Amino acid sequence: MTEFTRFGDPQRFSIAVRWVRDSEPRERRPADHGWSMGDLRIDVAGRNITQSLQGNQPKAHVGWYLSPLLEWLADNWIPLLHEEDFSWSEKSSAPALVACRRALDRWIGESDETGRATYAAAQAWYRRHALRAAAEGGLFPDLFVRRFIDDIELSWSPAPPLFAPDSFTFIADPGTARLPVADVAGPLWEALTWAVGTAPAEEDADRAAVARLAAKVAALHDTAAAEMATAYVPADLLASVRAALAKIGAAAHRLLDDVRLANVPAVSTFSPAVAMFGGVTPNLSGEDVDTISCLLASRMDVAEAPALADLVRPRAAVPLGLPHQDGYDFAADLLEDLDEPGEAEYIDIRGVVRRLGIEVRETRLVTDTIRGVALAGEGFGPTILVNTSSIYNAAEQGRRFTLAHELCHVLFDRGRARRVAVASGPWVAPGIEKRANAFAAYLLMPGTLLRRLLPGQQRIERDDIVNAAATLRVSESALTEHIYNLDLIGEWDRERLRAAFRG
Structure with missing residues (x-):
């Protein structure tokens, strides 16, 4: 038996594969993928999620036909690594595996039109992000993969696949991890290209199947970063953003420069414009697109005040733990750093953001679903936009809360590109918004x-x-x-x- 070929680092993410000789005659194997018997091992953060038991026999890998997995990976490559939003309203900060299974369980029994449509959308999302969707009868682990800002989120459970052999079970504990895009996309891409180059096709039909897979891989290799970004921002909205930036001037096109991995068809860091508009309603008006685009352009190449930079550096890339507790802890730390409240009776949040050199703009957007906008980090002057059309900002109390909420984004939500561009509203990741809300509450109402x-x-x-x-x-x-x-x-x-x- 040949040795495994491993791609990636098992302490972060790795996939190991090998072809295995099938003892069954070719005519008794599945017509579509019977040529592709192989073994698979996947490690995430030092944990082997393909470790299994059948009876008393432990195995570090699973054996099954690999062609369905390879086809699924090629067919869903772009959404798998670039789509963050769920296709249903999700208020929790649960990882994809939990959120998707919960949505499917909730909507499967609904008989009204909305319920059926939501279930269909959740099923489609499952098919794009669940490894097991490659072949429900295959011995593949219960692993979900999705984008999370500038990371890839992986979540898994030991749930056995449908039609698994008697006494077969995965034994890895449930878990979740968030890793840099390159750590996941690189090994997956290498495994795909390895499979195309080494596939043990036996018959003409098998060779034709491998050729089709090779064509998909070649097409992916040539995919532009701008096309991949449409999995994060709807294509129509992204076109409106491009038009708005074109009106501003040539320099504004830098706002659309996504960072593509070398030799791997994946965007490691979304451009400031894509990051910003990925968190807004897809029905945003043209006027609001222009307003937010102008904000981005006007704050390009503005330096960050040392007082703010000193607070950001020690907290770069803080992981998302328990949102509520994290928000409280971050606010308490900031108050200590700023020596607040001292003898004051209340927290002067406008004074705090002014002291940190953050520009505040109070602007009326057409939409009332955006509470505020936070912009800061590498290449941008720190800015908070308060949307005066939002019901949350009707009174000064609400505007103070919005300033504190957006300050959390400015300080703690800079991605791997060391910047943040986020419009706070119902389309932003719930965990991030809950953390910012808790931060704002404790900052304004400290113990x-x-x-x-x-x-x-x-x-x-x-x-x-x-x-x-x-x-x-x-x-x-x-x-x-x-x-x-x-x-x-x-x-x-x-x-x-x-x-x-x-x-």
């Missing part, structure tokens, strides 16, 4: 001030909330939810206070 303003041992009453919220310059409802999240009140007291403000 230090809460201990000064609220009774320590006595029951917190409606008037306590009213007075403290007025001092902190936040809403009563925001303060009530925040002290509940900090375990300063229990569920019963939260409902009591909610009722007091409803009445």
Whole structure:
């Protein structure tokens, strides 16, 4: 038996493959892929996710026909590595495996038109991102792959495939990892090209199948970065952005320069424009496209203030853990770094962003679904846009929260390109938005001030909330939810206070 050919680093991501002689006569094997019997091993972050048991026999790899996997990989290459958004409304920050399976379970029984359409969309997303979709009867691991900003998210479980042999099971613990695009795309591409060059085709039909696969691989190799970006931003919207930037001038085209991996058809870093418009409604008006494009262009090549740069560097590429707790922790660290609140009664968030050299623009967009925009990092002057048409920004309390929310993006959400360009709204990754919300809540309502303003041992009453919220310059409802999240009140007291403000 031949040795495995391994591509990649098992401590990050690797795929190992080899062809295996099939003892069955060719006429008794599947017509389409019977030529492709082989073994497969996949490692993610040092964990072998193809490790399995059949009876008492452990194996580090699985053996099955590899052609369906190779065809699936070639057919879905661009969305697999460049599509981030789910095709259904997803409010959790769960990894793709959990979110997709939950969506399929939820919508499979719906009989109305919307339910059927949502289920069909979820199924289509599954087919693009679940390795097992290559062949539901194949012995492939339960692995999902999708884009996550400038990373690739991998999530897996030990769930056995359909029609698995009796007593067969995968034994790797469930997990998730986020890795640089090159760490995943490179090994997958090398495995594809290796397969095309070494395929053990036996008959004319087999050789024709290999030739079709080779043609797909060759076409992928020549795919432009701009075409790959349409998996992240809808093509119509991206065309509008290109037109808007063309009106601004030649220099603005730098905003569309995606970074393509050398010799691998994958974008490692999306351009600032693609990153920004990947998080907005696909129905964004032409006027708003122009406004946001002008913002991007106007802040190009503006230096970042040293005060802000000093805060960003130690926190570069902070991983996304528990969004709520991360947000609180990041805000507490920032307050300590800034020596806030000191003797002040409230956090002057406008003073904080001014001190850090962040430009604030209050602009009325046509859409009310964008709360704010954050722009900062390599090649851009730090900027926060507050959308005055958003219901969240109708009052100064809401605008203060938006400034704090966007400050979190400026400080903590710079990707591997060391920049951030994000429009906060329902299309941004939920985990990132939840973290920014928690950050904003703690920044504006830190424990230090809460201990000064609220009774320590006595029951917190409606008037306590009213007075403290007025001092902190936040809403009563925001303060009530925040002290509940900090375990300063229990569920019963939260409902009591909610009722007091409803009445």
